[in-house]
Amino acid sequence: MRILRAVSLAAVAVSIAGGQASAQTTSEGLDIPSTDSTSTAPVDDDRQRDASSYPNSNTQTVVEDRRSVRLAAGDEIIVTARKRDETLISVPVVVTAVGGEQLAAQGITNLDGIARITPQLLIGNQGGSVEGGNIAIRGVSGPDQNPFGSSAVAFNIDGVNIAKAMVRRMSDFDIAQVEVLKGPQALFFGKNSPAGIINIRTADPTDVLEAKISAGYEFNADQVRVEGYVSGPISDALGVRLAGVFSDMKGDVRDLTPTDSPYYDGSRNPNMRDWALRGTLRYDDGGDFDARLKVNYGELSGNGPAATTAFTSCPYGQRFSNFLGGTIDQCSASDGANSNAGYGTFLSGIGGDISLFRDDGSNFQNQTQFLTGLEMNYRIGDVTLTSVTGYYDVSLDQCQNYENDATVILPSCNVLDYEEISQELRFLTDFDGPLNISGGLYYASTDATTGSITYLFGGNFDLIAPGFGGPTSPALVNNYFFEQKAKAYSAYLQVSFEPVETVSIEVGGRYSKEKKRLPVVLSGGGLSDGIIPGTPFFDEGYVILTADELAQMGDGFDYPLSTLVRRKDSWTDFSPEVTISYRPSDDLTLFASYKHGFLSGGFNSASVTFNEPDGDLDLSYDPQTIKGFEAGLKANLLDRALRVNLAAYRYDIDDQQVTVVFNATNSIRNAAKSRVQGIEFDFNYDTPLEGLSINGAAAYNDGKYLSYPGAPCYGGQNEATGCVGGIQDLSNSELVRAPDWNLSGGFDFNTPVGGAMEFGLNGNVNYVSSYLTDGSSAPNGRQSGYTLLNATARISDIDDTWELAVIGRNLTDKYYIVASSLVPFAFDPTGTGTLLDRFGSISRGREVMLRLSYRFGGN
Template sequence: MNRSVFIGVLLAGAASAPSIALAQSATATSDEIVVSARKRDETLIAVPVIVSAVRGEELERRGITNLDGIARIVPQLVIGEGAGSRQGGGIVIRGVSGPDANNLSDQAVSVNIDGVQVAKGNVRRMSEVDLAQVEVLKGPQALFFGKNSPGGIISIRTNDPGTRLEVGGTLGFETEADEMRATGYVSTPLSETLGFRLAGIYSTMDGFFKDVSPAGMFKVADRSPDARSYALRGTMLWSPGDRFNARLKVNYGHMKQNGMTAATQYTDCPTGQRQSGTPGLSCNIGTDLITVAGYGPYLSTVGGTLNDFRADGRPHSSQSQILASLELSYDLSDQISLQSITGYYKTRFNSAQVIWPDPAIIPAASLALASEQISQELRLATDFQGAVNFYGGAFYVRSRDETSSYVWLFGGNLPSPFGTLTSPRQFLNILYGQRGTAWSGYGQISIKPTAAFELTAGGRYSYERKRLPVVRQGAGLGQLVLDSSREVATPFRSDSWKDFSAEVTAAYRPSSDLTIFASYKEGFLSGGFNTSNAPAVTDLRYRPQTIRGFEGGVKAALLDRTLLVNISAYDYRLTDLQVAGYIGIIATLNNAGRARTTGIEGEINYTTPLPGLRLNGALSYNNGRYTSFPGAACYAGQTPALGCTISGGAATQDLSGTQLPRAPKWAAATGFAYETPVGRDLALGFDGDLSYSSSYLSDPTSAPRGRQAAYTLLGGSVRLGAEDKRWQVALIGRNLTNRHVFQFTNEVPFTGGGTGTPAGTLSDRYGAVGRGRQLMLQFSAKFGN
């Protein structure tokens, strides 16, 4: 769709993209969305923060079951699986992200679930059931969410027990992937002061891709990804009096599927067909076809400390997660409150599969990642009637991580010295252990010289330390066991960083219907160690990433509060942006010199005069670019004419002025919701939504053929049920135009060549490709007294 035509239609329809934050009717004050972007309850209009929020009822109505779905309706939020990322892919806001391809690094956009902050992509799978509200805070968040988060925060609050018995659930059947999804909850008071809630989810899916691996190439399944998952959450809420309450939440989740590359597909073939492995085999770009071969039976017999290969040769991956939070809130007086949040998170991921989708060349990898963290946060807030108030606190987290890679190469036409089908060669056998501690303190003062004006100023001081007590490597068939004798004597096993991030905001609220604000903010992401490859280099360290800049906006309720408008602008500069990815099968991690993101965003929500009809939308323009990045790695086959030069034996390019990866210039979404009574005590509803993204680059080398083209996604639903929502039947469609979209791509090894020379030839590319069309029939019911 032509961009100018699309934007014209968007504005003419009085709806811009994802007005999630304003998705509910605003005709009455009681129906306004209340957010906790500053860790205190404020209406969406009043809070001087750029935030999008959506309630759990809205997620259910739109058929959104995970954070990946929310990314389709929040402009400049990109969430996607990475091809081979053990962190479960990356989370990007306005082009700002962390090095998710590095297994032990933190991400620049954190996820905060019920007060517990986790800077790993995998944790997003713990937020797929019984949600009360999701808030997406854009830009650096240094003060109120534990560790500094320079790209933004996705804050999730799950439902608490109520004061009466409630039972509910949904059952859905999706036709394109043969998916069944069931959710349920029960909530009940156990006494006048104690409540309990239990929620769960179970899903099974045969796969939305058809596997067309040739016969005899270790083909193991007809569909992919073949996935099973379940999760449970228990909540206890104790409120013995007006001044104290305690909330305990414990989550457990487990998922398994046929390998972490089960949705990996070729995304570009410059010659029109595959260059290696199985020459002549179709690349299947943009189709529902995929090649996900197994690795055969041999590798299960070779032994090794890290060996998780199966005798049947079937690719597999599994992950278990535990997330727990204990929140204690106590009002020391009518004006002073104290809060304690204790958090615990543990995850274990294991997999064995072919790394890239070619059944003739077998790069088989047995990979693992384990993480554990315990955190403690204390917060103090005042609510004096005078002009001055104070907010402050302290945060501490201790972490323990371990990652391992056990990789073999063999195939029918591999170049020497790699293995053959009958004589595989060990390529990688490494184990890293990392320990980390971080503590910080923050404070903010709020001054209101008049009832309409507020000035806040504060900052967070952070100290963080990481060390590598375990660095072990084996090579060759005789070194399969990684015990203490295989420890590598690498220097620089420990590093630490200090930072102070400031924040100043001025807000003007002449009425409850208008807020005008401007802010200066800073953010910080700690450095670390590149643990994705063998420790061939003497220094594995990379530097911290910092961000600073300005943002501001106007929020207004117009037309008797039926029209909610939010317009904002920002300008941020980043230093030492952490850029991670893959060149062939080698993981890279570099600090880009400098980058800058500038843009403008708008959201609207309109409750029309027609009863039951709401329109919503959002539109975003973002200019995210490297302002200085000399010495960046070239992409395979890049020639001197295309900007690649060889110096000191390394092929490098200057990416200064180049668009940041996963930073589309334009992003938008628009939608409507209509519900009307029909018959006796029945309601009929219709929803429609459209999201658009302009093109963006997908890898750290800024390879032009790794660019995701502009795309538009369509969705909608039809619902019939009781007016009181006791039961409902819905037909929900997503991505109705069946577009397969990718966020991250890599080069296919053994393709392309001559990098840095005039004779360079471009490589094929592959990546994790998103789900196509979805059609789900969903039944829901709820009961209570």
């Protein structure tokens, strides 16, 4: 039904408006086709096609280099950072573009891997969160652990904008190009995105029949990964492509749970299996109309979302649970170990819609995602109209012992169902004169439900919950079910004026309005609420549902309920943007921009909490806004053998949204004011040695709170260390996930071997300085600086029919964290007010993969 609903909405979207520029010309006089708003050139090996398939009558033959990841001198990378085809050197935006060939050559199979080679981009898993990730650009992030919130870094996958961390799995295969746009992006991607956009273009149908399969085995995690596609024309005007991926991984993290424990659940983590399919249809008869349909579906299952979570700090030299009889000594992310203990068999007998505990007490996670996008373009003279219709649905259920321990058990089940329908209409002019205009409308409707039930038992927990603690007498921690409905409306307009040929002035803005409401909030109480089941909840601004209203909801909820509430809110914003660019030659661009960004407010989707540190009963949090300047220089030097980019920026953020954790419950708060400022530099040099290029990047970022007097205290903080009345002042302190330095360097070398084969070797090193990992700025939540080393060696035939590669990632075997939190219910066994235990979701360690690829057909 949802698929039919999405297709029906796409079908009525023929009233299209807005899109791509007409053919752009590189410095070599080569026309770049523009019918595809996400096309790039040179296109990777999976998108070879004849330029005559494009409708522009003046389009010349496009030479596409299938083999080269880096570009030969004189060629240009084409990006779509502003929904038009522009050369990387000419676009006045700070953007990092990575082609599909480069990703394949380095063995990068997902966006988490791209973050390891992109300065100032951090992506990490979040073990206990249904959102499944934390994402930050330049230290700016959003409510990544709130399924009702939007990420400050959005993903645009084949034109469909989704501000959810989990959607990144939909783009983990058959990628044509990835563009990381840094800084506020208000105009060109539908919804406002204050930190940046990760713009992903997956591969399109080819103009000849071809297929490819790649199979790899990773030794440390015992992982098998198979990826492939079949692509070709159905007719002169219609092409089709079917791509898929399958992965089965036993895990690279040792599980230290004692094998004789009743909660032992396996020896390695994370144990995961996932697969995905993508179908593409592209219609282009060479006329004024073209269309492209992308349909994605994926499933993931594993041994729980916290299988990658490990203790990262034990201030007493051992876990607090060891004072209750535990024996596990893992206390550092660098251990490459954890305890993914189960939760026993008793809880499976507890009824309820959210109580999904298994009979064998095993941890599990099941997730399905569906994403589809339909893009249609229609050209009327010098005006291009575009419609992009998107539909996204994700469903998740999981049960897990979130304490990551075999002595103290914190079993919890979580459910999530999120559905989003979006429609974007755009127009773009391409007049011969100095004035051009682009604009558009955007609409999105979302419906999300989430819930959780959590218990606590094990150890000597009479200390915390008298009368509870045994394996058959668990204490209820929380029990809630939320639903949120939201709508987003926005419109943008940009005017571009070229007073002279070398100068462009662009002025625009986006008006946004977002409305969110909670039709129902069901809370059954628990330790995290500070109440017992049956206590009513009320507060000004909330409406208690009557018995009749409850009856109208049906009998689908059969677990104890103590309260039902309603809440709604709305926010509006206008984000202006001004850009001035100067291009005295084809090899030099100077630009400066003033930008605004906006991230709407929302509601915390967690247990209704009566004893939060500041006593605030309101579930809502405020919007986050950002404004400031950036300037940059892009140049081709040494006869285009050397390409350099330099940028500086300074942005002020009001009410930055930060995540804090209290008693196993995530909560979004607003920091009063913060600032990010810094400088970035990168280069790529094609050396005189045939086939060798080198690259490097350096980025400095100063991110700090200018004013944040009401920040929550960290675990173990007392008055002597700044905690008064449950709050601390973090003014002039550094932001979360905002390392000062990112440094990287690498090389790529390709050379013929024996006339019939080609050998390739590449490597890169990436250094990230230390950064904080949680919203309370706990000193023992700091991730120390780390260095990652990657290298790949490959050999193939000269026609690229087959390839054998050995891929090494994170060869330094560095485990690091992007987010951490206080271990729930950790306590100070000495009573001295020292820091408390913390844990976080650790990165993947060393990877060594052997991969064989074979191509059928093609040119």
